[in-house]
Structures are given as C-alpha cells and as structure tokens.
Amino acid sequence: MDWKTLLLLLLYYGTQATVSHRWSRAMLFPAAHRPKRSSSMPLNPILQTSLEEVELLYEFLLAELEITPDLKISIKDEELASLRKATSFRTVCNDVIxxxxxxxxxxxxxxxxxxxxxxxxxxxxxxxxxAYAAYRTALSQGYQKDVWAQSLLSLFQALRHDLLRSSGPRVSP
Incomplete structure (x- = not known):
C-alpha cells in the first residue's frame, strides 16, 4: 500500500471514528486556539466535516505542494488553490501544525x-x-533524512495507536 492510499484511509477513518472526552487535557495544537492578529483564521479551524471534504483534502495533498524557505505551504495547482477549503488548508498548514x-x-x-x-x-x-513529515523526509538527504524519518515514524505510531484504541465515529466534544 503506498503512502497516499494510507493517508486517505487515515483521513477517512478519522471522520468516521470516536469517543467523548470527559477530562480536560492540554491542547496538542495551541496555535489553533491563538490565531495571529494578522490572520483571518477562525478559532480552532477544522478541514473535514464530510466525506467530500476528506476527498478534497486528499486532492490537496496529492497536488504538488510548495514549501518556501520560511516553511510556508501552498498548493501549486491554481484551480485547487482557488477553492474556499484551500484557504482553510493553507491556514491549518501554515499557522497550526x-x-x-x-x-x-x-x-x-x-x-x-x-x-x-x-x-x-x-x-x-x-x-x-x-504528511508534512513525509514530504520533508522525501526532500531530505543524509542525517536530516534520518531525523525526519524518525519523526514520521513516531507520528505514524501515535496515529496507529489512536486508531487501535478508537471504536465508532470520531466527534468533537
């Protein structure tokens, strides 16, 4: 199974899979709750709320992405980049993750x-x-490639562990 298929399955399962959260925990992505003043980013943005949005997100990830030296991510395909969800995608990729x-x-x-x-x-x-770590791993060489690959593996193991624990559709509390 290639990484693109695995990514689609993870994204799809993430919209289908859950459990309610009854305890307060530290935020994993605090930037989502602290939008930059110069950004029009909504508080705690979410990209996928339907299967169609999962498929669109998959298209964004399959499209050629560009990462600038200051680590800003953009979609090279102009048609995809012009979609409203592409703005949310760029915001999450550039300001949250x-x-x-x-x-x-x-x-x-x-x-x-x-x-x-x-x-x-x-x-x-x-x-x-x-997905970002996979992209950076593919672009890296030597020691940097090993460092990115280890990060990629750690994230994959965490997601796998989460998927094994979950049963049922994933919902926001």
Whole structure:
C-alpha cells in the first residue's frame, strides 16, 4: 500500500471514528486556539466535516505542494488553490501544525502519553503533520533524512495507536 492510499484511509477513518472526552487535557495544537492578529483564521479551524471534504483534502495533498524557505505551504495547482477549503488548508498548514523537528518531537511525545483517543481536529492535524513529515523526509538527504524519518515514524505510531484504541465515529466534544 503506498503512502497516499494510507493517508486517505487515515483521513477517512478519522471522520468516521470516536469517543467523548470527559477530562480536560492540554491542547496538542495551541496555535489553533491563538490565531495571529494578522490572520483571518477562525478559532480552532477544522478541514473535514464530510466525506467530500476528506476527498478534497486528499486532492490537496496529492497536488504538488510548495514549501518556501520560511516553511510556508501552498498548493501549486491554481484551480485547487482557488477553492474556499484551500484557504482553510493553507491556514491549518501554515499557522497550526508544527513544522520544525523539535515541535514535531514534542507533539509525538504528547501523543504517546495521551489517554483516550484524539479529538477529530487533533487527529486531522496530526495526519497533516504526518504528511508534512513525509514530504520533508522525501526532500531530505543524509542525517536530516534520518531525523525526519524518525519523526514520521513516531507520528505514524501515535496515529496507529489512536486508531487501535478508537471504536465508532470520531466527534468533537
């Protein structure tokens, strides 16, 4: 199974899978709750609320992405980039998910020690972080490739563990 198919399955399962959250926990993606003043980002944005949106997100990830030196992510396909959901995709990718190794390691450590299953938006953002780590792994060489690959593996293991714990559709509390 290639990584694109695996990613689609993870995204689809994330919209179908859950459990209610009865305890308060630290946020995995605090930037989602602290939008930048210069951004029109809504508080706690979520990309996928339907199967159609999962498929659209998959198209975004299949499209050629560009990562600038300042780690800003954009969709090269102009038609896809012009869609309203593409704006939300860019916002989540650029303002919410971690893109530096120390931040991704912190996320992985938080995920590994977390009880229960992930909220829908945390699952979605973790999958996007996994996709970002896969992209960076593919672009890296030597020692950097090993570092990115380890981050990718840690995120994959956390998502796998979450999927094994969950039973039923994933909902936001």
């Amino acid at each position: 971690p893109k530096r190794i120390p931040d991704i390691r912190r996320l992985s450590a938080s995920l590994s020690s977390r009880p229960g299953i992930l909220k829908k938006e945390d699952f979605e953002r973790t999958v996007l972080t996994l």
